[in-house]
Amino acid sequence: MFKSLMMDDYQLTLVQLLERLGTYFPDNDVVTRLADGTIHRYTYRDCYNRSHQLSNALRRLGVKEGDRVGTLGWNTFRHMEAYLAIPTMGAVLHTLNLRLHPHDLAYIADHAGDSVIIADRSLLPLLEQFKGEVKSLRHVIVMPDDGPTPEGYLDYEQLIAGESTDFAYPDIDERSAAAMCYTSGTTGHPKGVVYGHRSSVLHSLTAALPDALGLSERDRVLPVVPMFHANAWSLPYGAALTGASMIFPGPVLQPPVLLDLMAAEKVTIAAGVPTIWNGVLALLDQDASKWDISALRYMLVGGSAAPPAMIEGFKKRHGLDMVHAWGMTEMSPIGSLARVKNKELDAGPEVALGRRASQGYAVPFVDTRHVDDAGTVLPWDGQTMGELEVRGPWVAATYYNNDEQADRFTPDGWFKTGDIVTIDSEGYITITDRSKDVIKSGGEWISTVALENAIMAHPAIMEAAVFAARHPKWDERPLAAVVFKPGQEATKDELNAFLEKDFAKFWLPDDYLVVPEIPKTSVGKFQKIRLREEYGEYLMKGN
Numbered sequence: 422m423f424k425s426l427m428m429d430d431y432q433l434t435l436v437q438l439l440e441r442l443g444t445y446f447p448d449n450d451v452v453t454r455l456a457d458g459t460i461h462r463y464t465y466r467d468c469y470n471r472s473h474q475l476s477n478a479l480r481r482l483g484v485k486e487g488d489r490v491g492t493l494g495w496n497t498f499r500h501m502e503a504y505l506a507i508p509t510m511g512a513v514l515h516t517l518n519l520r521l522h523p524h525d526l527a528y529i530a531d532h533a534g535d536s537v538i539i540a541d542r543s544l545l546p547l548l549e550q551f552k553g554e555v556k557s558l559r560h561v562i563v564m565p566d567d568g569p570t571p572e573g574y575l576d577y578e579q580l581i582a583g584e585s586t587d588f589a590y591p592d593i594d595e596r597s598a599a600a601m602c603y604t605s606g607t608t609g610h611p612k613g614v615v616y617g618h619r620s621s622v623l624h625s626l627t628a629a630l631p632d633a634l635g636l637s638e639r640d641r642v643l644p645v646v647p648m649f650h651a652n653a654w655s656l657p658y659g660a661a662l663t664g665a666s667m668i669f670p671g672p673v674l675q676p677p678v679l680l681d682l683m684a685a686e687k688v689t690i691a692a693g694v695p696t697i698w699n700g701v702l703a704l705l706d707q708d709a710s711k712w713d714i715s716a717l718r719y720m721l722v723g724g725s726a727a728p729p730a731m732i733e734g735f736k737k738r739h740g741l742d743m744v745h746a747w748g749m750t751e752m753s754p755i756g757s758l759a760r761v762k763n764k765e766l767d768a769g770p771e772v773a774l775g776r777r778a779s780q781g782y783a784v785p786f787v788d789t790r791h792v793d794d795a796g797t798v799l800p801w802d803g804q805t806m807g808e809l810e811v812r813g814p815w816v817a818a819t820y821y822n823n824d825e826q827a828d829r830f831t832p833d834g835w836f837k838t839g840d841i842v843t844i845d846s847e848g849y850i851t852i853t854d855r856s857k858d859v860i861k862s863g864g865e866w867i868s869t870v871a872l873e874n875a876i877m878a879h880p881a882i883m884e885a886a887v888f889a890a891r892h893p894k895w896d897e898r899p900l901a902a903v904v905f906k907p908g909q910e911a912t913k914d915e916l917n918a919f920l921e922k923d924f925a926k927f928w929l930p931d932d933y934l935v936v937p938e939i940p941k942t943s944v945g946k947f948q949k950i951r952l953r954e955e956y957g958e959y960l961m962k963g964n
């Protein structure tokens with residue numbers, strides 16, 4: 422080898438991101454909407470200093486390099502401080518999903534070996550249900566979000582108050598762990614993903630690129646996506662890297678509150694799952710004149726498939742852009758983004774919408790391929806369906822202390838995503854299903870995502886989820902669960918007639934079940950397993 426003479430041993434760590442924030446962007450602001458609706462506002466100078474104080478306080482409590490420090494909190498400035506302080510003192514930030522059942526939280530915090538948990542005061546009733554089962558837990562620190570810290574707990578503010586705003590960072594190896602996040606499994610235990618400093622830095626850098634999230638120092642970023650959901654899609658570290666201001670929504674995520682915040686704080690980028698944006702669109706459709714959100718550059722949407730009708734609705738009726746991203750907890754999370762390439766910009770709105778509604782093409786350093794059941798790599802022809810596999814510097818190489826899922830990692834170094842996709846000659850990925858949601862009717866695959874997207878384009882429909890029901894003749898048939906918009910309805914025949922123009926007859930759902938609400942997971946995705954549990958036998962009963 423003719424060896425490189427560059428400083429290849431320079432360590433990529435989150436310390437550089439925190440230092441960058443404090444050095445170059447101290448005057449940019451961080452805004453939090455508190456539980457009572459009041460606004461907390463401070464600068465990155467305060468955020469930087471308080472992160473150092475938190476690191477000093479944790480060190481005083483005995484937190485050592487490699488120790489796991491859990492957080493149980495809404496999106497707030499204190500949670501941002503924890504994001505910055507914990508990894509840069511060499512400890513591991515473990516974000517706990519506050520929407521999980523206490524049994525799952527007990528398993529996850531215990532499995533991760535959390536020695537400290539920093540929790541919002543408003544979430545203490547939840548914490549108290551599981552903390553006794555976390556054998557490694559030594560301290561609970563309370564962030565007083567909605568009132569004073571109760572007796573018997575360490576108060577975050579008191580704890581950091583006397584600490585120095587200088588902090589002596591340890592030497593951190595870029596391959597050491599920085600953060601952890603568990604991903605829910607429908608079968609087996611939750612699986613822990615351990616992010617490193619190097620992986621987090623490289624992910625943040627790539628995510629910030631213009632054709633990825635396009636973050637800049639001038640941006641004002643509202644992560645509606647919770648900070649416990651896959652690093653809030655990289656936005657906090659992306660902000661540290663670029664200096665973008667952060668606008669944290671706190672615990673209230675109702676559409677009017679979000680729109681108020683977007684207008685008042687001149688938000689330029691807002692990020693959330695499709696359900697959130699669907700609610701915002703419905704409200705704007707009622708009366709858009711209430712909010713001036715003209716500062717908004719785009720809404721980032723991901724976590725599950727964004728219906729084309731929603732993307733088009735925002736654009737056509739309100740002139741607002743959405744950027745659709747695909748990712749996974751195991752991918753830090755960003756894998757691909759749906760940006761229209763230059764050569765297709767003039768190809769007309771149909772092409773543009775098709776591109777924007779796809780899962781897009783991979784960001785740099787994420788390799789993609791899709792394979793059949795035998796593991797044969799499939800062609801990028803836009804038609805052949807197979808399981809998506811990925812690899813790259815911020816993709817998990819294994820789960821934390823969990824052998825149940827070892828077969829998710831292939832012998833030649835790829836991660837099996839569990840998503841069934843097509844890839845076209847331009848590299849655009851289209852997810853047709855998660856493998857566990859696939860419908861096989863008489864031996865043919867039917868895409869639940871394609872059907873849902875089409876049903877949600879019907880003017881009477883607010884939300885629709887398509888799932889497999891057992892069938893005496895065809896093994897499985899699609900059933901749709903639908904939620905109508907207020908005051909609207911449609912019959913099965915009308916809905917099928919609406920779909921017929923785009924789908925073969927055998928794809929059409931056997932029935933439409935009107936439900937008050939589609940069950941959702943802890944991060945707001947359709948929970949089709951619950952629909953299958955409830956209605957899976959519906960067609961066996963002669964319906």
Ligand code: ADP
Nearest residue numbers: 604605723724725726746747748749750852855
């Ligand atoms: P969980 O497995 O608990 O849902 P993740 O948030 O990591 O946790 O989920 C990743 C999965 O979410 C992906 O494998 C994919 O099925 C789905 N997903 C994420 N983004 C999109 C998207 N833009 N379109 C369709 N599906 C998506």
